[in-house]
Amino acid sequence: xxxxxxxxxxxxMIGIGILGWLxxxxxxxxxxxxxxxxxxxxxxxxLLVLAGIWILLQGVIFRGQSAGTTGDTDEPPLEAGDxxxxxxxxxxxxxxAFLVFQMRLPxxxxxxxxxxIGGRLLAPxxxxxxxxxxxxxxxxxxxxxxxxxxxxxxxDLPTLW
Amino acid sequence: xxxxxxxxxxxxxxxPMLLMLIGVSAGxxxxxxxxxxxxxxxxxxxxLTFFMTPQMAIVLLIAIxxxxxxxxxITATLLKMPGxxxxxxxxxxxxxxxxxxxxxxxxxxxIGSSFVGGLISWVALVxxxxxxxxxxxxxxxxxxxxxxLMALVLIAVITEGSFMKGLAAAFLxxxxxxxxxxxxxxxxxxxxxxxxxxxxxxxIPMFIGLFALGTxxxxxxxxxxxGSGIEASRKGILMGWRDxxxxxxxxxxxxxxxxxxxxxxxxxxxxxxxxxxxAAKGLSRTPEKFGTGHESGxxxxxxxxxxxxxxxxxxxxxxxxxxxxxxxxxxxALLIHSVQPGPLLFVNNADLVYILMAxxxxxxxxMYLVMIASVRWVSKISExxxxxxxxxxxxxxxxxxxxxxxxxxxxxxxxxxxxVGFLLDxxxxxKGPLAISFILSPMAEEKLRSGLxxxxxxxxxxxxxxxxxxxxxxxxxxxxxxxxxxxxxGRGASRRLGRHGFDQTxx
Numbered sequence: 001x002x003x004x005x006x007x008x009x010x011x012x013m014i015g016i017g018i019l020g021w022l023x024x025x026x027x028x029x030x031x032x033x034x035x036x037x038x039x040x041x042x043x044x045x046x047l048l049v050l051a052g053i054w055i056l057l058q059g060v061i062f063r064g065q066s067a068g069t070t071g072d073t074d075e076p077p078l079e080a081g082d083x084x085x086x087x088x089x090x091x092x093x094x095x096x097a098f099l100v101f102q103m104r105l106p107x108x109x110x111x112x113x114x115x116x117i118g119g120r121l122l123a124p125x126x127x128x129x130x131x132x133x134x135x136x137x138x139x140x141x142x143x144x145x146x147x148x149x150x151x152x153x154x155x156d157l158p159t160l161w
Numbered sequence: 162x163x164x165x166x167x168x169x170x171x172x173x174x175x176x177p178m179l180l181m182l183i184g185v186s187a188g189x190x191x192x193x194x195x196x197x198x199x200x201x202x203x204x205x206x207x208x209l210t211f212f213m214t215p216q217m218a219i220v221l222l223i224a225i226x227x228x229x230x231x232x233x234x235i236t237a238t239l240l241k242m243p244g245x246x247x248x249x250x251x252x253x254x255x256x257x258x259x260x261x262x263x264x265x266x267x268x269x270x271x272i273g274s275s276f277v278g279g280l281i282s283w284v285a286l287v288x289x290x291x292x293x294x295x296x297x298x299x300x301x302x303x304x305x306x307x308x309x310l311m312a313l314v315l316i317a318v319i320t321e322g323s324f325m326k327g328l329a330a331a332f333l334x335x336x337x338x339x340x341x342x343x344x345x346x347x348x349x350x351x352x353x354x355x356x357x358x359x360x361x362x363x364x365i366p367m368f369i370g371l372f373a374l375g376t377x378x379x380x381x382x383x384x385x386x387x388g389s390g391i392e393a394s395r396k397g398i399l400m401g402w403r404d405x406x407x408x409x410x411x412x413x414x415x416x417x418x419x420x421x422x423x424x425x426x427x428x429x430x431x432x433x434x435x436x437x438x439x440a441a442k443g444l445s446r447t448p449e450k451f452g453t454g455h456e457s458g459x460x461x462x463x464x465x466x467x468x469x470x471x472x473x474x475x476x477x478x479x480x481x482x483x484x485x486x487x488x489x490x491x492x493x494a495l496l497i498h499s500v501q502p503g504p505l506l507f508v509n510n511a512d513l514v515y516i517l518m519a520x521x522x523x524x525x526x527x528m529y530l531v532m533i534a535s536v537r538w539v540s541k542i543s544e545x546x547x548x549x550x551x552x553x554x555x556x557x558x559x560x561x562x563x564x565x566x567x568x569x570x571x572x573x574x575x576x577x578x579x580x581v582g583f584l585l586d587x588x589x590x591x592k593g594p595l596a597i598s599f600i601l602s603p604m605a606e607e608k609l610r611s612g613l614x615x616x617x618x619x620x621x622x623x624x625x626x627x628x629x630x631x632x633x634x635x636x637x638x639x640x641x642x643x644x645x646x647x648x649x650x651g652r653g654a655s656r657r658l659g660r661h662g663f664d665q666t667x668x
Contacts, residue, residue, distance in 0.1 A: 037344075
């Protein structure tokens with residue numbers, strides 16, 4: 001799995017490099033030095049493309065051998081459920097940010113909900129008191145953060161009161 | 162000397178002392194929890210420092226840094242789980258000694274050695290920083306460019322994992338630093354027509370996303386592994402005079418090694434403790450005892466990893482070059498307050514430099530006291546379940562990131578960079594070179610272009626001046642040798658695989 005992520009990132013890097021190169025050609029303007037404003041972005045884009053190709057080719061030429069040393073650990077292999085859990089938590093983080101900063105729902109309620117849902121997603125099966133512990137942590141953090149950030153740091157956050 | 166005494170008088174006031182106590186305690190607790198790192202805590206605290214004076218910000222961040230590097234030794238000794246990477250070598254002798262019924266002694270040796278290592282590197286920090294910064298004021302723009310280039314190559318080469326991946330991450334970081342108005346010509350570069358990108362990418366949301374939030378998602382995939390827990394005990398926790406005399410040479414040697422390795426960009430506490438441990442083993446009359454609960458192993462590892470902190474501070478203050486991730490975050494905190502580390506820091510903000518030095522010393526003393534006092538609770542804190550911890554960190558990252566600039570755009574930047582950090586972790590790409598080159602590459606470009614302006618467009622100074630030539634040759638050699646090594650190793654592996662007729666990596 002690490003190898004496919006390696007290839008995915010290499011391809012993305014090549015894409016970013018090409019995009020950077022194309023955009024660098026549009027940079028105009030007078031420069032006081034011999035180098036100019038275009039040279040560094042162009043050079044970095046080209047180097048990024050070359051590095052991406054190198055990593056990609058290394059995997060292909062040396063028959064699926066990873067460019068890194070990540071596959072040499074004794075840890076058990078990751079399963080689809082592990083990735084799903086991390087992706088679900090990322091989606092939860094996006095939802096939290098959207099509800100608090102776009103919808104302006106009270107911070108304390110959103111924090112409580114995030115801790116509860118996050119707790120349910122991450123807690124091992126059969127852990128009965130996980131919900132209670134998560135709710136307790138969410139209540140303290142939610143109301144604590146709301147109070148500290150709005151009263152002490154004067155941050156413009158949506159509050160319950 | 163007066164400046165340092167005034168700084169001590171400042172740091173010993175109640176408010177800075179309270180901040181340092183909070184910082185050291187938070188650092189020790191976070192350092193003790195496997196998966197959470199000082200870098201994560203520093204990134205989380207960056208937005209909060211926006212509400213502080215630069216003096217208070219630096220006092221808090223230094224205290225966190227020292228606490229976090231030291232905290233890892235408790236779980237490394239009692240649970241065989243190094244809370245931080247820096248404590249990996251401590252596990253080799255700390256855990257066997259604790260299992261043999263002497264947990265208090267193992268912890269005491271580790272805490273005492275961390276304290277001494279920190280103090281010796283503090284002496285180096287005080288003694289070397291000013292002469293180095295005075296020398297650096299004579300640097301030409303080309304000298305600076307060659308130095309930064311050498312540091313960047315060293316960081317990419319030495320960072321854990323593949324050399325090529327480190328290099329690719331460094332190029333990506335440098336390219337991400339390009340968007341914005343070109344300071345030399347005033348021309349927008351790589352902004353894609355977006356006005357929001359005219360100011361460039363803000364490092365604070367980027368670092369919170371990459372190192373705090375992104376690491377949380379990666380940690381969700383990690384399977385916990387460690388030995389059976391051992392109850393903490395205070396018996397033998399204080400190192401006596403006899404111990405200091407017995408391990409004096411080892412303490413001094415390991416601290417000097419740690420300080421020296423800390424000076425080198427990108428090398429850091431892990432390598433520092435490994436080299437010191439190897440040196441102690443190599444020079445020992447009983448090398449076979451190392452790894453079985455030998456006192457010298459704990460002493461060497463802990464003295465060296467704490468000594469790297471002081472060593473790494475020297476180039477940061479004197480040259481403005483951050484050698485490690487934690488130093489990048491310290492640099493970012495200073496930049497928030499419009500303080501630019503470098504040779505002129507002693508001229509423009511000498512009080513801040515001395516406060517940093519004084520805070521370093523006092524934080525070390527506080528670290529010693531906090532660790533001795535809280536050893537039992539800290540070993541319990543590592544048992545906090547991830548399902549409670551991770552949602553809390555996610556909320557802190559997002560709310561803290563918003564508090565920094567009161568901007569929703571920062572939140573989306575944090576989430577975007579968290580996804581980038583998560584993917585980089587999955588692909589085995591190191592994030593350190595990315596962050597460090599993001600900070601250093603604009604400096605390198607600025608110096609190169611200034612040099613070219615001064616020389617009237619001539620590049621000859623880069624290869625005719627001996628100092629430039631040496632630094633550029635070092636960079637070139639460091640760049641070429643791992644590349645050749647990788648090609649040769651790859652060919653060898655390919656030939657072996659071809660002969661056996663199957664892919665060993667799949668096996």
